[in-house]
Amino acid sequence: MLARDKEASKQRLRLWIQLLRVTRGAENHLREYLRVHHETTLPRFDVMAALYRRPDGLMMTELSRMLLVSNGNATAVVDRLITEGLVRRQVPRTDRRSVMVTLTPKGLKAFEAWAGDHEREVAAQFNELGEGDVDALLAILKRVGRKDKP
């Protein structure tokens, strides 16, 4: 490897370490915040957020696939949310064989409170950055992984 490529490779490793530091730091803060202020967890938040974006509901297989990423067990998370009256399972009239999960009105209201606080806490994580920094980061990050991954 040429010296220049070697330095470029080390610089990408430094970038990776900073990405992990920033992401894990923010995630730890958000996890703790949701636990203390809303007695909830990140996988629960993620499930509720996905359902919020899809008023018609999601199938369990779709939820499971999404949660692969946040290491949650979709069935356990959904069962718990049902017990608390925040989500429900429904069989749509158009396809009696499928089961859709949707937010209940109580779940919708709860999620809106969680999401407002979550957004404020996320913004606070990037306190040190000006708007130009945020725009620059976002523009560069959007290009990562766009070409060679599915």
Next chain:
Amino acid sequence: MLARDKEASKQRLRLWIQLLRVTRGAENHLREYLRVHHETTLPRFDVMAALYRRPDGLMMTELSRMLLVSNGNATAVVDRLITEGLVRRQVPRTDRRSVMVTLTPKGLKAFEAWAGDHEREVAAQFNELGEGDVDALLAILKRVGRKDKP
């Protein structure tokens, strides 16, 4: 909230979603790569990397604190690495009450192979970025969380 602040807050939320996407995508790739090519895991890699940087060894409490972040169980990880002859527990002569974990020569050699491949795979994750992008990202990320967090 003023409209401008509101847009700034939304932009930070978009940044957070991109950070999660990029970090989780790369982490999933690295997890799979280490599993397939070196039959190892990210918590094992993290433990070995920490020991590699500290030839005098680390105490179990230090390793546990570090692994909080990567969700690993330090004792289980270290026990497994000992079984495979990659690390060992030692009682230093200067403090007979403490137990230090260090890499064995076999562990050192194994880690150097893992680390070389890991660095190459990390670099490949940022293929789409030029050196200027990498430098810019790194400079901005280094400022995040530096003021108000321990």
